[in-house]
């Protein structure tokens with residue numbers, strides 16, 4: 001499941017589509033020690049930055065990605 005709060009959704013929609021998929025499929029997983037796809041994430045804003053917190057597609061470990069605003 002993917003959840004966005006209102007501001008995070010606005011911010012995310014400003015990102016071009018090809019960039020979105022690139023961002024979502026290049027998240028570092030410390031468990032896999034590799035770039036993985038983030039799944040089941042929640043998106044929130046931390047000041048001007050978009051923060052995605054979710055799980056690694058491979059190992060279901062916690063991963064997070066900050067997209068600077």
Ligand SMILES: [Zn+2]
Nearest residue numbers: 029032056059
């Ligand atoms: Zn992983």
